[in-house]
Amino acid sequence: MSNQMTRREFVKVVAGVGAAVTIAPAGAARTFAANEAVNVAFVGSGGMGGGNLGHIAGLKTSKGARLANVVGLCDVDRNRLKAAKKAHGKAKTYVDFRKMLTEMRKEIDAVMVSTPDHTHYPASAMAIKLGMAVSTEKPLTQSIWEARQLGILAKKHKVVTQHDHEGHAGSDLRRGVEWIKSGLIGPVREVHIFTDRPIWPQGLAKRPPTQPVPGHLEWDLWIGPAPFRKYHRHLHPFAWRGWWDFGSGALGDMGCHFFDLAFWALDLGEALKIGDKHPIVCSAEHEGNSEETYPKWSIVTLKVPERGKLPPVTIKWWDGHKLPKPPPEFGTGRKFPTNGSMFIGEGGPMLVYNTGGARLLPESRMREARVREVKPFLPRSPGHKKEWLLAVRGEGKASSNFTDYGGPLAEVVLLGNLAIKAGKTIEWDSVNLKANNAPELDQWVKREYRKGWDL
Numbered sequence: 219m220s221n222q223m224t225r226r227e228f229v230k231v232v233a234g235v236g237a238a239v240t241i242a243p244a245g246a247a248r249t250f251a252a253n254e255a256v257n258v259a260f261v262g263s264g265g266m267g268g269g270n271l272g273h274i275a276g277l278k279t280s281k282g283a284r285l286a287n288v289v290g291l292c293d294v295d296r297n298r299l300k301a302a303k304k305a306h307g308k309a310k311t312y313v314d315f316r317k318m319l320t321e322m323r324k325e326i327d328a329v330m331v332s333t334p335d336h337t338h339y340p341a342s343a344m345a346i347k348l349g350m351a352v353s354t355e356k357p358l359t360q361s362i363w364e365a366r367q368l369g370i371l372a373k374k375h376k377v378v379t380q381h382d383h384e385g386h387a388g389s390d391l392r393r394g395v396e397w398i399k400s401g402l403i404g405p406v407r408e409v410h411i412f413t414d415r416p417i418w419p420q421g422l423a424k425r426p427p428t429q430p431v432p433g434h435l436e437w438d439l440w441i442g443p444a445p446f447r448k449y450h451r452h453l454h455p456f457a458w459r460g461w462w463d464f465g466s467g468a469l470g471d472m473g474c475h476f477f478d479l480a481f482w483a484l485d486l487g488e489a490l491k492i493g494d495k496h497p498i499v500c501s502a503e504h505e506g507n508s509e510e511t512y513p514k515w516s517i518v519t520l521k522v523p524e525r526g527k528l529p530p531v532t533i534k535w536w537d538g539h540k541l542p543k544p545p546p547e548f549g550t551g552r553k554f555p556t557n558g559s560m561f562i563g564e565g566g567p568m569l570v571y572n573t574g575g576a577r578l579l580p581e582s583r584m585r586e587a588r589v590r591e592v593k594p595f596l597p598r599s600p601g602h603k604k605e606w607l608l609a610v611r612g613e614g615k616a617s618s619n620f621t622d623y624g625g626p627l628a629e630v631v632l633l634g635n636l637a638i639k640a641g642k643t644i645e646w647d648s649v650n651l652k653a654n655n656a657p658e659l660d661q662w663v664k665r666e667y668r669k670g671w672d673l
Contacts, residue, residue, distance in 0.1 A: 250612065253279055256610050256611060257287045257289045258274060258287065258288060259291070259319070259330075260291050260329075260332065261341045261345075262331065263291045263332075264295055264299075271306070273603055274607070289326060291309045291310070291312070292315045294313050294436040295440075313439060315344070319341075319345055320348075327350065327610060328606075329345040331352065331353070335459075336464045338358065339360065343368060343371055346371045346375050347371065347673070350377060351377050351609075351610045352380075353381075354368075354620075356471075356475065356628075357632065362628075364665075369620045372621050373621045379621070380603075380617075380619060381619075381625070389574075389598055391573050392596045394479050396592055396595060398484070403563030403564075403567070406529075407529050408532050410536065411477060412476075412555075412556070412560075414556040415537055416471070416514075416537065420468075421511060421512075422506075423510070426451070428448040437449050441668070445668060446668065459471055460512050462511065462512065467516075467537075468538065469518070473631035479570060480533060481627050484531055486630055490626050492649070497646050497654060498633065500520050500637035500643065502637040507641075516535070520535075541554060545567045548569070555569070555572075567579045597617075602618075636662060636663070
């Protein structure tokens with residue numbers, strides 16, 4: 219029997235998903251016995267998926283019991299699928315996630331989605347509609363509409379979800395949030411976020427020559443909901459990140475990591491509730507942007523309005539080895555980091571290395587008594603994936619769930635790509651998901667799926 223689903227089969231399944239869930243929800247509705255493992259299926263079992271697979275398979279409860287059973291493996295690359303099967307011999311294997319989720323519906327409690335960005339939404343949405351808990355790699359989705367929709371679906375179907383940006387669980391990041399929320403650096407009106415990405419080809423004006431599809435790759439399934447094109451090696455298995463039809467560029471790769479602290483500490487999610495009267499203003503400088511790929515580098519500016527008592531804040535994103543100017547307090551004779559963020563508060567700057575490791579500037583301020591006086595007040599996490607699996611078992615809550623945090627974070631990050639695509643300053647109405655002065659962007663806010671892949 220083939221483990222690839224026909225278009226007709228998929229349309230039939232999708233049409234019946236809503237009714238099926240109403241009758242008998244899958245794993246999220248059941249009660250787990252003490253130390254009972256969660257049955258997890260993986261959509262994407264190589265690359266990031268392979269790392270996630272190994273991580274989840276190795277997790278233990280506080281009493282040393284296995285936290286997850288690997289029951290299903292899916293990958294369009296049969297070589298990767300074969301390698302994953304070798305390590306997890308009892309798992310069933312598929313090349314088409316739609317068939318896996320349908321056939322194994324009664325066996326799966328939770329799904330980890332680690333595909334290229336363009337397939338995040340279809341796989342996650344289908345699992346949610348089937349009543350399964352879901353954790354999805356960053357960026358949560360490729361488009362802003364998809365991020366909003368996953369939050370709506372998760373709430374409707376009452377399943378446990380987690381946007382998988384690992385740094386969110388880190389104690390260092392939470393310490394930085396506590397410092398800012400405690401007023402240690404005063405009101406913040408300026409933030410710089412920067413990365414050395416992209417480390418894959420971008421700024422290409424046209425597609426490379428077509429090449430034969432490798433025999434181990436299910437190319438039509440890899441294309442999935444995106445516009446079809448013939449195979450070339452600048453896509454699978456890694457460089458897809460730089461293409462508008464499949465990836466989300468440097469912002470998609472690192473934005474959900476590096477925006478996290480600012481999003482949390484400065485309540486940026488509140489700006490998404492304000493609407494067209496106080497829009498978020500977005501603009502971008504860049505070089506090499508084309509119809510096919512993201513630019514060689516970009517500097518994106520988001521001007522976020524007041525959120526309650528918090529003042530307006532300007533957030534600048536820098537990639538492609540473009541960096542903000544270090545503040546005088548950074549000093550001389552030191553190398554400024556290439557990945558991290560910098561918060562300019564009225565009481566002085568704070569530099570953050572990667573997703574954690576916050577340092578007040580100048581360094582002498584780190585010895586001040588008031589730094590030690592900021593007592594921890596945010597809950598500490600047992601680990602991002604473990605937190606999700608425990609929540610699936612009814613133990614606690616996933617802190618970056620699609621509805622309350624993970625989805626809104628993705629929306630803010632993806633706004634930067636919308637500004638790059640616009641080629642002009644846009645005014646973003648986050649309530650109605652509209653660029654007030656750029657209706658031509660509607661096709662990028664909500665993308666059209668290839669026939670047969672609509673959910």
